Amino acid sequence: MTDGGRKKVASALAPLQLSGEHHLCPGCGHPVAWRLLLEVIAELQLAGRAIGVVGHGCYTNIVQLADIDFLQCLHGRAPAVATGVKRVQPEAAVFTLQGDGDVASEGLAEVLHAAARGERITTIMLNNGVFGDTGGQMTAASVIGQRTKTSLDGRDAETHGYPVPVADLVASLAGSAYVARGSVNHAGSIAQTKRYMKRAFELAVGGVGFTFVEVLTMCPTGWFLPTADGPGYLDGTFEQTYPLGVLKDCR
Amino acid sequence: MTARLLQGSDAVARSAIEAGCRFFAGYPMLPFTDLLESMARLMPAVDGVCMNAESEIEAVNMALGAGAAGARAATGSCGQGIALMQEAIAEAALNEVPFVVFNMARGQQDYFQATRGGGWGDYRTLCLAPKDVSEAVEHTQLLFHLADRYRAPVMMYGDYLISHTYMSVEVERRDYGPRPAKDWALDGRRGGTGRSRQIWTWAMGKANDPGPGPDRHWQRIAEKFDDMGRVESRWEAERCDDAETVVVSFGTAAAFVEQVVAELREDGLRVGAFRPVSLWPFPEAALAEACASASQVLVFEVNAGQMIDDVRLSIGRRIPVRPLGRVSIDFSGMRQGEILTVPWIRDRVRAAVKEVAVK
Numbered sequence: 106m107t108d109g110g111r112k113k114v115a116s117a118l119a120p121l122q123l124s125g126e127h128h129l130c131p132g133c134g135h136p137v138a139w140r141l142l143l144e145v146i147a148e149l150q151l152a153g154r155a156i157g158v159v160g161h162g163c164y165t166n167i168v169q170l171a172d173i174d175f176l177q178c179l180h181g182r183a184p185a186v187a188t189g190v191k192r193v194q195p196e197a198a199v200f201t202l203q204g205d206g207d208v209a210s211e212g213l214a215e216v217l218h219a220a221a222r223g224e225r226i227t228t229i230m231l232n233n234g235v236f237g238d239t240g241g242q243m244t245a246a247s248v249i250g251q252r253t254k255t256s257l258d259g260r261d262a263e264t265h266g267y268p269v270p271v272a273d274l275v276a277s278l279a280g281s282a283y284v285a286r287g288s289v290n291h292a293g294s295i296a297q298t299k300r301y302m303k304r305a306f307e308l309a310v311g312g313v314g315f316t317f318v319e320v321l322t323m324c325p326t327g328w329f330l331p332t333a334d335g336p337g338y339l340d341g342t343f344e345q346t347y348p349l350g351v352l353k354d355c356r
Numbered sequence: 357m358t359a360r361l362l363q364g365s366d367a368v369a370r371s372a373i374e375a376g377c378r379f380f381a382g383y384p385m386l387p388f389t390d391l392l393e394s395m396a397r398l399m400p401a402v403d404g405v406c407m408n409a410e411s412e413i414e415a416v417n418m419a420l421g422a423g424a425a426g427a428r429a430a431t432g433s434c435g436q437g438i439a440l441m442q443e444a445i446a447e448a449a450l451n452e453v454p455f456v457v458f459n460m461a462r463g464q465q466d467y468f469q470a471t472r473g474g475g476w477g478d479y480r481t482l483c484l485a486p487k488d489v490s491e492a493v494e495h496t497q498l499l500f501h502l503a504d505r506y507r508a509p510v511m512m513y514g515d516y517l518i519s520h521t522y523m524s525v526e527v528e529r530r531d532y533g534p535r536p537a538k539d540w541a542l543d544g545r546r547g548g549t550g551r552s553r554q555i556w557t558w559a560m561g562k563a564n565d566p567g568p569g570p571d572r573h574w575q576r577i578a579e580k581f582d583d584m585g586r587v588e589s590r591w592e593a594e595r596c597d598d599a600e601t602v603v604v605s606f607g608t609a610a611a612f613v614e615q616v617v618a619e620l621r622e623d624g625l626r627v628g629a630f631r632p633v634s635l636w637p638f639p640e641a642a643l644a645e646a647c648a649s650a651s652q653v654l655v656f657e658v659n660a661g662q663m664i665d666d667v668r669l670s671i672g673r674r675i676p677v678r679p680l681g682r683v684s685i686d687f688s689g690m691r692q693g694e695i696l697t698v699p700w701i702r703d704r705v706r707a708a709v710k711e712v713a714v715k
Contacts, residue, residue, distance in 0.1 A: 121548055124563035152548035158421070168554055169563050173547035176424050177556040178417065179447050185414040189421025189429065190542065192405045193379050197425075197544045215417075218410040 120147035121172045128166060132332035134322025134339075135164045137289040138231055141299045141320075142202070143171055149306055151198040158187040158199065160207035163237045167202060181212025184219035187226045198310045200227040205246035206236045209269045213245070216271065216317075223280030223314040227305045230271060230319045234343060235327035245269045248346045252329060268346055272319040276353040282314030284353040288321035290336035294349065301351070313355055321347060359524045364489040364514070365390035368458065369398050370527040371496035372430055376535075377456070379422035379429040381407035381415040387516040387690050388434045388460035416441040416457070420448050423455040423509075424555050426541030428500050432458030432512075434690075438469060445509050446475020450577060451557040452540070454503035456496075457481075457511040460519040462690040464609060465683070467662035470513050471636045477557075478574055480581040482506070482588060483635040485513040485607040487614075489523035494530065501532040506584055507540070513635055516691045517608040589642065590633035595621060596646035599628030601709050603680070604643065604667050605656040606632050609696060613656055616702045625709050635663070640670040647671055652712050656680040656701055658692045680704055 118125055119140040129135055146155050155173045159165055161180040168175035178186040183201035191199040208216050208230045216228055235253055236242040243253040243260060246268050250259040260268075276284040283305050287298025298320055305316035321343050323335030330338055362370070369391055372380070380399060382392035392408070399406040405422070409415035415431045422429035433441060438459050445457065459470060470483045482502055486492035495512055503510045546552045550564060561567025568576070592610075594617060596602055605613040610631040617629040630646045632639050647653055652675055655664040661679045668677050680701070684693035694700070 123550075126563070147548075153546075154544040155547050156425070156542050156544045168556055169560050172550060172552045172562070172564075174542040174544045174553045175556070176421070176542055177451075177554070177558070178420070179443060182413065182417040182444070185409070185417035186421035186424070188407070188414075189379065189381070189418035189423070190425040191421075192407070192418075193422045193427040193429070194425045194543055214411065215414060218414060 119143040121152055122170060123172050124170050127170060129163055130326040132323055132325040132335045133163065134233065134289045134324070134335070135231055137295060138229070138320045138322055139164070139167050139171070141295065141302055142229060145299060145302045145306055146173065146198070149303065151306065151310065154196060155198045155200070156190055156194065158183045158190060158201045160201065160203035160212070161238065162204035162207055164202055164204060164231055181207050182215055183207065183212065184215040184224070184226070184228060188219055188222070188224050191224060191226050198306060200229060200306070202229050203231070205230060205232040205234060206244040209245040209271045213269065213271070217274060217278065220275045220278045220281045220315040220317065225309050225312050225314065227309040227316045227318070229302065230317070231322050232319050232347065233322045233324035233327065235324050237324045237327040241327040241329065246271070248342050251342065253327070270347065272317060272352055275317045280315050281317060281353060282308045282355040283316040285351045286319040286321070286347055286349050288339060288344065288349055290321070290323055290339040308355065319347070359526045361522055361524050362527070363390065364492060364521050364523065365519045366394045367489050367493050367523070367525050367527055368496050369394035371493040372456070372500070373398055373402055373404065374527060374529045375497040375500040376428045377430050377500060378402065378404040379419065379427045380405070381409045381418040381431050383409050383412045383415050383433060383437060385433055385437045387462065387519040388432050388437070388458065390519050391432055391458055391460060412437040412440040413444070416444040419455040420444055420453050423448070423453040424542055426538045426543065428504070430456040430458060432460060434459060434461045435466060438466065439474060442474035443476070445481060446473060446477055446479050447557060448509040449479035449481065450477050450574065451555050452507040452577070453509070453555065454507050455509050456499045456503055457509060458514065459511050460514045463515060463685050463692045464607060464658040465685070467635065467657065467659060470511055471638070478578050480584070480636055482508065482510040482584060482637070483513050484590070484633060485635050486518060487608055487610045487631065489518060489521055490525050492518050493525050493527055497530045498532070502588065504536050506580060513607055515608055585637040588634060589637040589639040591639035591642045592631045592633060593642065593646040594629040596628035596630060598626055598649055600626040600649070600651050601654060601705070601712065602628045602630050602647050602650045603654045603656055603705055604630045604663070606635060606663055609656060609658055612696060612698055612701055615698050616705055619698070619702060620705060625706065627705060627709060638666040638670065643667065643670040647675065651675055652708065653677045654680045654705060654708055658684050658696055678708065680708070
């Protein structure tokens, strides 16, 4: 976009974004992930065939803010619901948007079976390792040592068990075509994550199989950290447990 | 079209396909299993989808997704499987996604489950209980029609005798008029136009087109269920006009009661039979009217006493309402036990009639 010869890096609103107002906390990583998702859908010209199936979490608000068809569904069940949608609308670009509580805790069975079946859908899992929407409790993806309201002294493997690396599990299944893990805490990782999302949509829409992008996002509120410390905490803790990169690419 | 000898499950599957059902998802559990098998066999020929889902939770959520995307969709199970589905049935009632649930129950012990539901929120589940395979074929198509008409999940209460009995039936398309347009269904086509769609239990709408929100949305749904309650109750009353004793029963048990009433009438006893065809809405007014001349009401159900609550709500305290059935299940845990025979019921109805006559 140009304006009097000056080049604008980005407009305030992402493509397909209906409003700039949201209820998310300062420092939250979700809006960055939303933007990437909408940019990818717009750039792949999928707006007129996209159907989003959204789980329960802070990110649920996207169903109000984005100008694409959305079905907000029960906690954890989005991959099963999206399967029903895709099987009767095979031309649609069907994706789920879920958090780590939605995928790793409540809905682990649903995502793994959808992957195993090779459903031609994309699951975007926003992983901040905490139930943000309910105020900061431990999820199955919380990392060892992470303090939450239900692991006050930090997640301890002896007491709370180990975090579930969902992306690795999905990658191990023959039905998954593409699995990648990105983050939104640095400009470089944001650009990389967008490329992951784009590839994931291309392959699912192209009928190759189930695609999965995990996005590590900041939740300074749920991490009980000063807002500005979110990106650094992600580097220092989450990325140790959840290394970034492409875990699987069918081609 | 001519009648064919079909197993109940197969007949119901064929009727569903005649009704336009093109998506089915289920998880094996007897006596529902045969319906899933029939769907798996029949759906490919009509380019339909049958999913052998990995759980009942997945099955019902798949049906919800297919229904939200505009297809005529169905799922089914029984007992524990229906229990697992209740969350999504409630969700679909509140976000207004139609589909049909074929509850091929293990006997009659799940009346409460079917009519009260175990989901969340203010909702109801319209539920029809056929008395035999032929009626199940008819109800199947009616249920798809009602689901679409009211944008709500609806249920058939069948059982082993529906799913496993062979009966000579005609499965042909029934005409319920033009199907309502599904201008609410998701197809993705309006994305980017400012008129994209949303299905959400909270009905918050879009930033450029706010929805009513949960308070008004759920109030409207409550009013919709009130309307359904007023106009969608169905029943059958046999020889109740002059009956001193009315026997109330539902589903396949009602076929036995019908026979009992016919035999006792031949003996000169003034007995009638009343059958709620819809378990919800329960035909309260019709039952009260059918019992206008009666001095007692007997409730025959093969369980510890569930439908009797609805009968008492309908009749009040004017005349005695007495239970006739009890828990009765066979060794397999899925078929009705020893009390579901004409002699067992007849003897007890006869005794109850005489007892009142003595008084």
